[in-house]
Amino acid sequence: MTRRTRFGLAALGLSTVLGLVGPRASGSDEAARPRAPAGAGPILVPAADDSERQVTVFAILATPGPRTIDPRLASIKRQLRKVLPDHGFKLITVESKRIETGQSITCELGSGYKARTMLVQSLDENGKVRLRCTLARNDKDEFSTLVKTPANQLFFYERSLKDGTRVVIGVGAR
Numbered sequence: 528m529t530r531r532t533r534f535g536l537a538a539l540g541l542s543t544v545l546g547l548v549g550p551r552a553s554g555s556d557e558a559a560r561p562r563a564p565a566g567a568g569p570i571l572v573p574a575a576d577d578s579e580r581q582v583t584v585f586a587i588l589a590t591p592g593p594r595t596i597d598p599r600l601a602s603i604k605r606q607l608r609k610v611l612p613d614h615g616f617k618l619i620t621v622e623s624k625r626i627e628t629g630q631s632i633t634c635e636l637g638s639g640y641k642a643r644t645m646l647v648q649s650l651d652e653n654g655k656v657r658l659r660c661t662l663a664r665n666d667k668d669e670f671s672t673l674v675k676t677p678a679n680q681l682f683f684y685e686r687s688l689k690d691g692t693r694v695v696i697g698v699g700a701r
Contacts, residue, residue: 583623583698585618585619585622585634586620587616587618587696588636597618600616619634628647638690644659645658656677657674660673
């Protein structure tokens with residue numbers, strides 16, 4: 528993936544992808560917030576721990592040949608076509624949860640592949656979230672990188688799999 532393409536995808540914004548997740552991630556913080564009974568004063572809720580982030584990871588299978596696209600990816604269809612124009616795209620999985628520094632979220636991709644994203648630092652001195660992204664097959668790391676990104680901004684990486692298909696992994700933290 529070229530640098531220009533990567534930035535084009537990153538500009539999508541995390542809110543676009545959270546639409547893929549549905550109720551599991553969108554509004555989950557709000558749903559868990561205690562509510563005051565009618566007529567009662569406000570309930571004080573402690574601020575979220577600064578070492579935590581809501582991390583969303585999703586995987587898209589890109590297959591050469593037929594240019595079919597999973598309807599759940601309609602909102603990012605144009606951007607995907609720029610990355611891999613002669614491929615079809617299918618959403619494999621979406622995972623989203625609040626994790627602490629040192630914890631990770633894992634997506635099962637099939638055929639022994641897993642995409643793991645670990646929260647290394649929730650906010651560094653430059654105001655960026657640090658994440659370690661790893662793609663493993665049969666528990667053996669094939670690719671790993673440390674990413675520094677602003678909160679609420681998606682980034683993508685893509686890798687070729689042994690069967691000739693490609694996987695595009697999207698990650699965002701808020």
